[in-house]
Amino acid sequence: MKLQQLRYIWEVNRHNLNVSATAQSLFTSQPGISKQIRLLEDELGVEIFARSGKHLTRVTPAGQAIIELAGQALRLSENIKDVAQEYSDERRGSLSISTTHTQARYALPPIITEFTQKYPDVALHMQQGTPKQIAQMVSEGQADFAIATESLELFTDLVLLPCYRWNRCVLVPKDHPLAALDGPLTLEALADYSLVTYVFGFTGRSQLDDAFREHGLTPNVVLTAADADVIKTYVRLGMGVGIVAHMAVDPEHDNDLVALEAGHLFASSTTKIGIRRGTFMRGYMYDFLQRFAPHLTRERVDAALTAGPRNDQELFKDVTLPEY
Numbered sequence: 001m002k003l004q005q006l007r008y009i010w011e012v013n014r015h016n017l018n019v020s021a022t023a024q025s026l027f028t029s030q031p032g033i034s035k036q037i038r039l040l041e042d043e044l045g046v047e048i049f050a051r052s053g054k055h056l057t058r059v060t061p062a063g064q065a066i067i068e069l070a071g072q073a074l075r076l077s078e079n080i081k082d083v084a085q086e087y088s089d090e091r092r093g094s095l096s097i098s099t100t101h102t103q104a105r106y107a108l109p110p111i112i113t114e115f116t117q118k119y120p121d122v123a124l125h126m127q128q129g130t131p132k133q134i135a136q137m138v139s140e141g142q143a144d145f146a147i148a149t150e151s152l153e154l155f156t157d158l159v160l161l162p163c164y165r166w167n168r169c170v171l172v173p174k175d176h177p178l179a180a181l182d183g184p185l186t187l188e189a190l191a192d193y194s195l196v197t198y199v200f201g202f203t204g205r206s207q208l209d210d211a212f213r214e215h216g217l218t219p220n221v222v223l224t225a226a227d228a229d230v231i232k233t234y235v236r237l238g239m240g241v242g243i244v245a246h247m248a249v250d251p252e253h254d255n256d257l258v259a260l261e262a263g264h265l266f267a268s269s270t271t272k273i274g275i276r277r278g279t280f281m282r283g284y285m286y287d288f289l290q291r292f293a294p295h296l297t298r299e300r301v302d303a304a305l306t307a308g309p310r311n312d313q314e315l316f317k318d319v320t321l322p323e324y
Helices: 003-014 019-026 030-044 061-088 101-107 109-118 131-139 187-191 205-214 228-236 283-292 298-306 311-316
Strands: 049-052 055-059 093-099 122-128 145-148 158-166 168-173 194-198 220-225 241-245 257-261 269-276
Touching: 003 019, 003 030, 003 061, 019 030, 055 061, 093 131, 093 283, 101 109, 101 122, 101 145, 101 228, 109 122, 109 283, 122 131, 131 145, 131 158, 131 269, 145 283, 158 298, 168 228, 187 205, 194 205, 194 228, 220 228, 228 241, 228 257, 283 298, 298 311
Parallel strands: 093 122, 093 145, 194 220, 194 241
Antiparallel strands: 049 055, 145 269, 158 269, 168 241, 168 257
16 A cells, blocks of 8 residues: 555545546656555555546545545645654744635735744745635645634634734715715614625625624625725715725725724624644744734643544633634
8 A cells, every 4th residue: 555546546536536636636647646555456456436437426434434534644744744844844844824804804914924924934824715715735745724713614634823802894985975974884874775795704794794783684685795995985875885894994995985884783703723733843833823813822732633523612611712
């Protein structure tokens, strides 16, 4: 049994049994992958993949268990490399972050700037996607950290580290009736207008829907987007009233819009960092976490990584998270 064979079955499964796509991603030949999978099956005495002619059709029950263990073996092999590199050069390596647009555009820039200045020899990679996609990237070992507000809890192999709480504001043009509102903004007032906000599953959208539902109101959402900048563009075009994360408002660049406080209307959301359980943490990875969320000390992170599933959240119940 070779580590290469385990990588092949893991990647074939990840590419939905498409051997050709797997070969392209691994820069090798399709016949070579097929041959190595056959050799592994012969050695183990079981079929990992069921076939119809030359095509793989499904993963067998035995194959399912073998592929899961193969993934664990591959992650352990990566940890071995990381351990060696940590001791040979603790300031050199790579860090891959998967995140949403809001985090990449508004929360991460100052952290990234500080981090790259201190660790110029650490290659930093940033991948964007939906919250579910970025959580899956970390779960499958394609990224080290997932930073998001929604969906991370769907992956039980991720340790979730709470970072900060945030809420929303309402954006309108300066000549909009809500800009001249006398008194606090209400959900009833918002329900009278067309709304432009986040796609469901992005950036705390569920709290927004819950708030309207609890008051017996149905929001008139006419346009949704994953990107706060896109939402602001359509507010400027008169498409509707925007509801975005408070951090996504730039006083300098958005001075043509009026930001109305909405923290009293919606429950706050918590941004978290997800890390795959069993990840070997390099020194600079701890440093990045604490720069992003000062309460994420090395001791707290280690305790969360070694705690049982979901017990990691108990470690933070007495921590007062910063609010934005």
